[in-house]
Amino acid sequence: MIQPKIKMKVVGSDRDVGEVSNVIADPVTKSLSHIVVCTDDGGQRVVPIDQVADVSEGVVLRCSAVTVSGYPLLCRDDYTTVHQQEVAGLEARLDVDPGHTLLPVPEGDRDIPRRGFFTKFTIAINAVLAIPLAYPVLKFLIHPMYAPYSNQWVKLASTNQFSDADAPRSYRFKKTIKEGYLERTFDKSHWAMKASPGTLESVYQGKDIEFRDKSGEVYWVNRRNVPYVVFSGKCPHLGCGYKWRSTKKYSMAFLCPCHLSIYDIAGGVLTGPAPRALDVLPTRVTPGGDIEMIDVEFKAGRADRVRVI
Amino acid sequence: MNGVAKKIYDWFDERAGLTELGDKMLNEPMPGGSRYAYVFGSILVYIFMMQLVTGILLMFYYAPTADHAYESTQYIIHNVEYGWFILSFHFWGSSVMVVMVVVHMSQVFLWGAYKKPAELVWVVGTILFTLVVAMGFTGYLLPWDQRSYWATTVGLEIADKTPLIGDFIGQFLRGGPTTGAHTINRFFVIHVMILPLAIMGLATLHIYLFRKAGPAGPRQRDHEMLTRTSEYFFPRQVYKDSVAIGIVFLITCGLAFYEPVHLLQEATPEPGDYNPIPEWYFLFLFQMLRYETFSGEWGQIVGSIVIPVIFMVWLIAIPFMFRNPERRLRHRKLGFLTWAIILLAVAYLTYDYTITEVH
Numbered sequence: 001m002i003q004p005k006i007k008m009k010v011v012g013s014d015r016d017v018g019e020v021s022n023v024i025a026d027p028v029t030k031s032l033s034h035i036v037v038c039t040d041d042g043g044q045r046v047v048p049i050d051q052v053a054d055v056s057e058g059v060v061l062r063c064s065a066v067t068v069s070g071y072p073l074l075c076r077d078d079y080t081t082v083h084q085q086e087v088a089g090l091e092a093r094l095d096v097d098p099g100h101t102l103l104p105v106p107e108g109d110r111d112i113p114r115r116g117f118f119t120k121f122t123i124a125i126n127a128v129l130a131i132p133l134a135y136p137v138l139k140f141l142i143h144p145m146y147a148p149y150s151n152q153w154v155k156l157a158s159t160n161q162f163s164d165a166d167a168p169r170s171y172r173f174k175k176t177i178k179e180g181y182l183e184r185t186f187d188k189s190h191w192a193m194k195a196s197p198g199t200l201e202s203v204y205q206g207k208d209i210e211f212r213d214k215s216g217e218v219y220w221v222n223r224r225n226v227p228y229v230v231f232s233g234k235c236p237h238l239g240c241g242y243k244w245r246s247t248k249k250y251s252m253a254f255l256c257p258c259h260l261s262i263y264d265i266a267g268g269v270l271t272g273p274a275p276r277a278l279d280v281l282p283t284r285v286t287p288g289g290d291i292e293m294i295d296v297e298f299k300a301g302r303a304d305r306v307r308v309i
Numbered sequence: 310m311n312g313v314a315k316k317i318y319d320w321f322d323e324r325a326g327l328t329e330l331g332d333k334m335l336n337e338p339m340p341g342g343s344r345y346a347y348v349f350g351s352i353l354v355y356i357f358m359m360q361l362v363t364g365i366l367l368m369f370y371y372a373p374t375a376d377h378a379y380e381s382t383q384y385i386i387h388n389v390e391y392g393w394f395i396l397s398f399h400f401w402g403s404s405v406m407v408v409m410v411v412v413h414m415s416q417v418f419l420w421g422a423y424k425k426p427a428e429l430v431w432v433v434g435t436i437l438f439t440l441v442v443a444m445g446f447t448g449y450l451l452p453w454d455q456r457s458y459w460a461t462t463v464g465l466e467i468a469d470k471t472p473l474i475g476d477f478i479g480q481f482l483r484g485g486p487t488t489g490a491h492t493i494n495r496f497f498v499i500h501v502m503i504l505p506l507a508i509m510g511l512a513t514l515h516i517y518l519f520r521k522a523g524p525a526g527p528r529q530r531d532h533e534m535l536t537r538t539s540e541y542f543f544p545r546q547v548y549k550d551s552v553a554i555g556i557v558f559l560i561t562c563g564l565a566f567y568e569p570v571h572l573l574q575e576a577t578p579e580p581g582d583y584n585p586i587p588e589w590y591f592l593f594l595f596q597m598l599r600y601e602t603f604s605g606e607w608g609q610i611v612g613s614i615v616i617p618v619i620f621m622v623w624l625i626a627i628p629f630m631f632r633n634p635e636r637r638l639r640h641r642k643l644g645f646l647t648w649a650i651i652l653l654a655v656a657y658l659t660y661d662y663t664i665t666e667v668h
Binding site: 141142144145146147172175177179180182184186187188189233237238239240241255257258259260272273274275297299300301302303308309 | 374375376459462463466467469470480481483484485486487489490491577578579580583584585586595598599600601603604605606608609665667
């Protein structure tokens with residue numbers, strides 16, 4: 001194959017013409033199709049490779065200088081280099097600096113407005129396909145997130161288990177929930193006590209406690225004269241489980257082992273990072289002496305109480 | 310290579326360009342030559358591969374459902390041959406990963422290797438750092454024991470407090486109001502599909518950008534010396550990387566062997582005698598949230614959301630804030646001081662946790 005070098009002198013059949021500035025390769029045949037001759041007047045002419053007779057001592061053309069000046073001028077925008085366009089196996093076959101090897105842009109792609117139209121149309125088609133999918137995908141993913149609350153009463157203890165006042169104990173109960181298709185039963189616990197009048201006063205502070213659902217309607221009221229108090233087992237700081245125990249500073253207190261929030265017998269924050277007092281749960285005493293509660297949970301880490309289950 | 314092998318190789322090489330590809334990958338010129346200081350990136354690639362391999366192995370037996378996750382993990386530990394080892398290797402691999410990420414980032418920071426033109430390498434690296442932490446957090450739930458359950462419950466309560474989006478993020482990750490059956494499914498798919506794919510993609514981008522920017526090399530810019538001592542990535546750096554990887558492998562094996570994973574009781578919202586603690590690399594944050602400064606609703610948001618977010622933004626912004634091309638440490642006192650203060654603060658908080666009695 002004829003492989004002219006860049007900067008080689010180009011000689012026509014009659015006189016010198018100029019020098020080689022680029023070569024043009026055909027991506028289909030993977031061979032050179034033209035050379036670009038920078039003529040002495042500064043123009044760049046695209047000369048077919050079959051006009052090249054010899055390249056051993058510079059490029060010798062079969063045609064005359066006049067014929068060369070009749071070949072079309074190079075329109076640089078109609079070409080890319082091999083840096084911008086990958087043609088498999090081309091580099092191995094051509095012995096020319098890749099930066100100087102031009103490749104023609106296909107005719108159909110030279111029209112910029114038309115390319116722009118195709119780009120926009122492609123984006124539009126993909127958007128048309130993707131946007132309607134976004135809604136079902138989102139619904140699919142958030143499906144289990146907002147389950148309705150259950151206001152079911154659960155037995156936690158019996159009144160006859162409380163002999164001393166102000167002696168809270170953790171009471172376990174079995175909880176069964178269905179998450180999606182899976183029904184599970186596991187242990188959970190809350191703290192319950194028979195409160196002395198002073199403690200009861202601290203817990204209720206002279207007011208009954210009302211529990212409201214999302215719509216703001218009251219679904220239960222804890223009367224302040226009922227001496228049985230149930231605290232949610234979830235620490236209002238960040239949701240760990242706390243204990244009733246002696247601490248260095250307090251003889252007995254509720255202490256959360258995670259971030260060391262300490263609460264008094266009435267649930268008030270004594271020290272530590274907790275943003276609010278322990279959560280009193282909706283509680284009732286049945287005629288048979290059972291202490292029942294609704295297993296409500298509130299968000300931890302907030303000063304107000306936002307119900308989560 | 311003998312005749313037949315060479316013929317086979319050539320056949321593939323002609324079609325796949327193996328030699329050229331291999332050359333391009335390995336003939337990476339390293340100004341100033343190979344060093345043990347440069348091994349950390351390769352170590353991270355190695356640990357990630359090992360986590361991938363051990364993770365895939367664990368999935369042969371692990372069942373990501375709330376009713377079988379614990380049992381299947383116990384089965385891996387107690388019944389499957391070498392299950393305890395593969396699980397423990399995977400478990401300790403995450404710790405080694407976190408340590409090595411911190412070492413890698415520290416080295417790049419102290420070397421000033423994040424500076425122009427490597428800013429994007431650093432930015433992608435910081436995103437990878439968060440993904441590694443997310444890997445640790447999501448993987449922690451999967452054995453479904455008390456440790457898993459409580460670390461996740463507390464972690465998601467923290468995420469829940471993010472202003473505006475926290476509630477959605479918390480509910481989305483839990484798949485409901487509390488840690489349960491949906492949570493383990495979600496953490497599983499995030500841990501074994503979403504995060505690994507993201508890490509693979511971003512690590513590829515990270516390495517691509519690194520190759521595009523070129524290695525930073527030593528801090529002394531003596532060009533004559535750098536040219537004279539320059540070496541390719543292969544074979545000397547690859548050899549040094551391999552030595553370091555071997556050491557990391559032995560350390561991980563040692564940890565897995567001498568401190569194998571034991572599960573606590575199966576996950577339940579009844580804590581019993583268990584005092585929840587997170588994985589050790591989160592202890593500093595855990596301890597910080599015990600302080601009076603970070604008490605109450607807003608204090609906690611500051612401690613668990615605002616400070617970490619500011620830290621991450623600061624981390625990403627480093628190459629854009631410190632634009633002085635000077636890389637020598639003695640001329641970058643502020644940078645060194647900041648790095649030292651952050652690491653000392655983390656070390657102090659972790660130490661403070663260990664000496665704080667629960668009383």
